[in-house]
Amino acid sequence: MSQWDVKTTELIEKYKRYVSDGHAFKYFPMVISRAKGVKIWDTNGKEYIDFLSSAATFNVGHSNQQVINVIAENLDKYLHHCFYIYHEPAIRLAEILVNLMPGNFAKKVAFGLSGSDALDTAIKASLIYTRKRNIASFTYSYHGTTFMDISVSGSFKPELRYNMSAYPNVHFFEFPDTYRRPNNMSEEEYGELCLEKIEKFFETILPGNAFAALVFEPIQGDGGVLVPPLNFVRGLYKLARDYGICFIDDEVQTGLGRTGKMLAVEHFGVEPDLIVLGKALGGGMPISAVVGRKEILDSAPPQTFFMALSPHALSSLAAIATLNFIMTENLLEKTREKGRYMMRRLQELEEKYEIIGDVRGLGLMLGIEIVEDKIKKEPDRKEAVKIIWRAWEKGLLITTYGKYGNVLRIAPPLIIEKEEIDKAIDILDTSIKDVIAGKVADEVFDLMKPWC
Numbered sequence: 044m045s046q047w048d049v050k051t052t053e054l055i056e057k058y059k060r061y062v063s064d065g066h067a068f069k070y071f072p073m074v075i076s077r078a079k080g081v082k083i084w085d086t087n088g089k090e091y092i093d094f095l096s097s098a099a100t101f102n103v104g105h106s107n108q109q110v111i112n113v114i115a116e117n118l119d120k121y122l123h124h125c126f127y128i129y130h131e132p133a134i135r136l137a138e139i140l141v142n143l144m145p146g147n148f149a150k151k152v153a154f155g156l157s158g159s160d161a162l163d164t165a166i167k168a169s170l171i172y173t174r175k176r177n178i179a180s181f182t183y184s185y186h187g188t189t190f191m192d193i194s195v196s197g198s199f200k201p202e203l204r205y206n207m208s209a210y211p212n213v214h215f216f217e218f219p220d221t222y223r224r225p226n227n228m229s230e231e232e233y234g235e236l237c238l239e240k241i242e243k244f245f246e247t248i249l250p251g252n253a254f255a256a257l258v259f260e261p262i263q264g265d266g267g268v269l270v271p272p273l274n275f276v277r278g279l280y281k282l283a284r285d286y287g288i289c290f291i292d293d294e295v296q297t298g299l300g301r302t303g304k305m306l307a308v309e310h311f312g313v314e315p316d317l318i319v320l321g322k323a324l325g326g327g328m329p330i331s332a333v334v335g336r337k338e339i340l341d342s343a344p345p346q347t348f349f350m351a352l353s354p355h356a357l358s359s360l361a362a363i364a365t366l367n368f369i370m371t372e373n374l375l376e377k378t379r380e381k382g383r384y385m386m387r388r389l390q391e392l393e394e395k396y397e398i399i400g401d402v403r404g405l406g407l408m409l410g411i412e413i414v415e416d417k418i419k420k421e422p423d424r425k426e427a428v429k430i431i432w433r434a435w436e437k438g439l440l441i442t443t444y445g446k447y448g449n450v451l452r453i454a455p456p457l458i459i460e461k462e463e464i465d466k467a468i469d470i471l472d473t474s475i476k477d478v479i480a481g482k483v484a485d486e487v488f489d490l491m492k493p494w495c
């Protein structure tokens with residue numbers, strides 16, 4: 044097992060003493076000192092290839108030069124002012140977002156600082172606009188950490204929702220997990236089955252027109268990179284239309300090129316009422332946005348979406364630079380191409396190893412499901428965690444997530460080169476081999492608190 048220095052150990056001890064446990068799962072005993080492009084360095088100078096992108100934040104790479112330049116050029120003017128006074132950066136960004144996002148109808152933007160508060164804003168707007176109180180969401184979904192986000196996120200344990208008296212009128216429907224669908228069904232039939240369950244609920248338990256919003260991730264990220272069948276998404280959208288439910292598309296993780304399209308929902312050809320953007324939008328600076336139907340976002344009175352630091356002026360400039368980079372560098376097409384390459388290489392691993400049950404995803408949002416064996420598909424979280432530990436030791440940053448905590452999460456910066464993909468997959472290959480050979484000890488669990 045790798046050794047780490049005293050300073051790292053001390054800092055981790057201080058973290059444990061002073062920082063709330065409520066923040067984050069914890070993976071590796073490392074402290075970041077620098078990040079550029081696809082690489083991260085720890086305080087010992089060790090270099091890592093980054094397959095995490097700070098949870099899909101650095102789509103344009105760490106410390107993207109265009110983002111840094113625009114921040115540096117504007118630092119001396121003003122950092123920010125709350126929206127009691129107009130400022131140009133956010134207004135320019137709003138115009139760009141309205142023109143960039145799908146939907147042939149009048150649109151506006153409401154800003155925030157993080158995906159979590161933007162999701163909250165979208166739900167507030169839908170409740171105010173429809174004057175209805177029920178919300179449809181999905182099992183194992185993740186929408187952030189505000190009170191409302193936890194209330195609508197199926198990935199949090201029910202005890203947590205109970206202990207914090209979560210918003211009560213949330214109904215969780217089955218999100219299709221095609222890898223674990225009934226044996227006798229095609230993906231399409233399974234998509235139909237999941238839809239029928241929702242329709243039946245609307246017909247027999249609570250009518251569809253009692254719902255304000257349907258909150259939906261076009262690919263469930265934290266659920267384990269679950270790509271739903273096309274007919275499921277289209278049917279869902281039709282249901283929302285038929286019953287007058289606001290279709291909220293959570294693109295916080297999937298958006299801004301991650302899947303090879305500007306939005307993941309474009310793979311399914313539907314036009315959401317509200318689109319939620321965060322993470323990658325600011326190229327590493329805090330900013331989020333809800334883009335969608337003017338009448339829904341305008342139904343809220345002034346101050347409903349107010350936050351003194353939002354929309355942050357410097358972050359807005361960073362977001363404009365980020366969107367510009369995505370477009371001018373042709374990042375969407377490059378992501379599709381690299382995603383296909385990466386998928387082929389991962390499928391080679393899938394053929395080679397009995398413990399890889401499934402490889403899935405779109406673009407550069409990919410997941411590898413680790414199981415005991417391919418027939419029984421029993422999730423193997425322990426082996427998955429050991430694999431990421433070994434990969435970390437060898438210089439690849441990759442984490443686990445998913446409803447059973449057994450999916451290897453692959454989300455590198457979209458600027459990753461083919462050679463870096465090859466190097467990373469070679470590391471992954473040896474790491475899997477080492478774990479199967481029993482070379483990673485159980486003690487690694489004493490040092491981590493991984494996703495579960």
Ligand SMILES: Cc1ncc(COP(=O)(O)O)c(C=O)c1O
Pocket residue numbers: 098157158159160162185186187188260264265293294295296297321322
């Ligand atoms: C799908 C989805 N929605 C919302 C959020 C919340 O975003 P943030 O953590 O930036 O507040 C996340 C974060 O992981 C996410 O993946």
